[in-house]
Amino acid sequence: xxxxxxxxxxxxxxxxxxxxxxxxxxxxxxxxxxxxxxxxxxxxxxxxxxxxxxxxxxxxxxxxxxxxxxxxxxxxxxxxxxxxxxxxxxxxxxxxxxxxxxxxxxxxxxxxxxxxxxxxxxxxxxxxxxxxxxxxxxxxxxxxxxxxxxxxxxxxxxxxxxxxxxxxxxxxxxxxxxxxxxxxxxxxxxxxxxxxxx
Amino acid sequence: xxxxxxxxxxxxxxxxxxxxxxxxxxxxxxxxxxxxxxxxxxxxxxxxxxxxxxxxxxxxxxxxxxxxxxxxxxxxxxxxxxxxxxxxxxxxxxxxxxxxxxxxxxxxxxxxxxxxxxxxxxxxxxxxxxxxxxxxxxxxxxxxxxxxxxxxxxxxxxxxxxxxxxxxxxxxxxxxxxxxxxxxxxxxxxxxxxxxxxxxxxxxxxxxxxxxxxxxxxxxxxxxxxxxxxxxxxxxxxxxxxxxxxxxxxxxxxxxxxxxxxxxxxxxxxxxxxxxxxxxxxxxxxxxxxxxxxxxxxxxxxxxxxxxxxxxxxxxxxxxxxxxxxxxxxxxxxxx
Numbered sequence: 001x002x003x004x005x006x007x008x009x010x011x012x013x014x015x016x017x018x019x020x021x022x023x024x025x026x027x028x029x030x031x032x033x034x035x036x037x038x039x040x041x042x043x044x045x046x047x048x049x050x051x052x053x054x055x056x057x058x059x060x061x062x063x064x065x066x067x068x069x070x071x072x073x074x075x076x077x078x079x080x081x082x083x084x085x086x087x088x089x090x091x092x093x094x095x096x097x098x099x100x101x102x103x104x105x106x107x108x109x110x111x112x113x114x115x116x117x118x119x120x121x122x123x124x125x126x127x128x129x130x131x132x133x134x135x136x137x138x139x140x141x142x143x144x145x146x147x148x149x150x151x152x153x154x155x156x157x158x159x160x161x162x163x164x165x166x167x168x169x170x171x172x173x174x175x176x177x178x179x180x181x182x183x184x185x186x187x188x189x190x191x192x193x194x195x196x197x198x
Numbered sequence: 199x200x201x202x203x204x205x206x207x208x209x210x211x212x213x214x215x216x217x218x219x220x221x222x223x224x225x226x227x228x229x230x231x232x233x234x235x236x237x238x239x240x241x242x243x244x245x246x247x248x249x250x251x252x253x254x255x256x257x258x259x260x261x262x263x264x265x266x267x268x269x270x271x272x273x274x275x276x277x278x279x280x281x282x283x284x285x286x287x288x289x290x291x292x293x294x295x296x297x298x299x300x301x302x303x304x305x306x307x308x309x310x311x312x313x314x315x316x317x318x319x320x321x322x323x324x325x326x327x328x329x330x331x332x333x334x335x336x337x338x339x340x341x342x343x344x345x346x347x348x349x350x351x352x353x354x355x356x357x358x359x360x361x362x363x364x365x366x367x368x369x370x371x372x373x374x375x376x377x378x379x380x381x382x383x384x385x386x387x388x389x390x391x392x393x394x395x396x397x398x399x400x401x402x403x404x405x406x407x408x409x410x411x412x413x414x415x416x417x418x419x420x421x422x423x424x425x426x427x428x429x430x431x432x433x434x435x436x437x438x439x440x441x442x443x444x445x446x447x448x449x450x451x452x453x454x455x456x457x458x459x460x461x462x463x464x465x466x467x468x469x470x471x472x473x474x475x476x477x478x479x480x481x482x483x484x485x486x487x488x489x490x491x492x493x494x495x496x497x498x499x500x501x502x503x504x505x506x507x508x509x510x511x512x513x514x515x516x517x518x519x520x521x522x523x524x525x526x527x528x529x530x531x532x533x534x
Contacts, residue, residue, distance in 0.1 A: 031301045031302050083404060083418070084362075131242060136240045164447075168485070170486060180237050183318075184239055
């Protein structure tokens with residue numbers, strides 16, 4: 001138990017701040033995240049076009065990170081609703097890489113399977129599977145696998161769209177492959193063993 | 199001759215083929231040469247970054263490493279040091295990898311360690327990653343573009359839609375503003391179009407949310423379409439395949455979701471450039487859009503050949519063919 005100072009006791013804080021979660025997220029984020037610089041001004045949530053569908057605004061989420069609420073943070077749908085429009089990023093007075101932090105949180109939630117809705121993680125995974133198989137994205141394969149699994153009821157509604165895309169030559173019926181698939185696979189399998197640690 | 203390396207991105211071959219077709223028609227008049235990066239791979243869009251960080255950046259960096267092999271060693275500055283992408287998502291991913299590998303040397307080292315498994319290497323900062331619009335406005339210049347206009351788009355009320363990933367986060371400060379950039383407005387004005395002031399120009403189209411959280415996406419799409427409609431636009435101009443796809447292909451579903459009847463065509467800005475340069479709609483992939491731009495282009499006397507009868511939904515007051523209702527007079531006659 002760390003030593004309590006009078007000020008901390010008076011402020012009602014009965015335990016030492018634990019910043020391990022905040023630091024972990026910060027280290028795992030690409031670039032220099034500036035996450036620890038957040039001043040809780042709320043500009044991010046106020047700028048967000050999708051905030052209405054989020055469990056927590058980015059500001060709340062960062063406060064929860066600071067408080068070490070690992071499970072609650074990883075269960076939050078916020079990173080999955082983030083549309084990566086970077087409105088918050090350019091407005092943030094502390095230059096926190098908010099969108100990149102969201103990517104990090106998604107990755108962490110996938111690792112421990114703590115997401116509440118599997119639609120988004122599955123979509124990402126299916127997309128990545130296609131890329132790892134062909135080196136290119138393959139929309140028809142992706143869409144059919146994804147819709148059958150997660151939105152079977154949306155299928156009748158999107159049929160006219162799919163039909164239009166097909167007849168107008170806007171969907172490839174067969175995947176396109178890159179030539180050096182072996183090289184790409186070697187790169188990716190080496191990359192999967194690596195992680196940002198400092 | 200302006201020479202650049204081209205990273206087309208996956209959608210240019212399929213859902214955004216109209217973008218590629220129209221881009222190819224404007225190269226010659228503008229004296230542009232684009233060399234495609236050989237054997238490029240997908241940039242991972244917004245999906246791979248959320249799954250696994252180092253593989254995601256390695257996937258992107260493979261393209262950059264391949265591009266450096268095609269760099270012109272004689273012409274060290276500008277020219278072939280520059281990779282251009284027509285897609286905003288690809289642009290951001292490539293620019294981001296280049297920027298973060300520099301900002302965080304630890305990331306650069308790990309990515310290069312992965313690349314070495316394929317015999318590749320990328321030194322961050324070697325390439326300039328730029329978007330097609332950036333090249334056209336700042337390298338080619340609006341005056342040069344204006345000189346090539348043979349069919350000014352006078353009277354075509356168009357809304358410039360920049361999308362979000364192009365002007366933001368803008369690591370290298372290439373755009374006039376993060377939230378209200380004017381490059382696309384200026385370009386369309388140079389073509390003679392009647393450009394409408396559109397405050398929503400950098401709002402998000404929903405990106406992949408049409409696939410994973412449709413209700414969130416429909417609301418974002420509705421805002422954009424309604425905003426363009428209220429301002430009296432005939433059509434929207436896009437600079438990104440994702441924006442075009444969401445607003446075009448999901449407009450029907452959005453209309454059904456909100457019980458609205460918007461008909462807001464969206465074309466790529468290169469298609470409008472091709473038109474202004476005197477090309478015919480068929481050469482520019484006009485007609486590949488699901489929300490037809492036929493009526494919009496009729497305003498400026500451009501006739502789009504009909505490839506397929508558009509399926510018009512039945513009007514409400516017509517209904518199914520039913521026996522005619524008798525008038526009161528006829529009823530009396532019948533009773534007699």
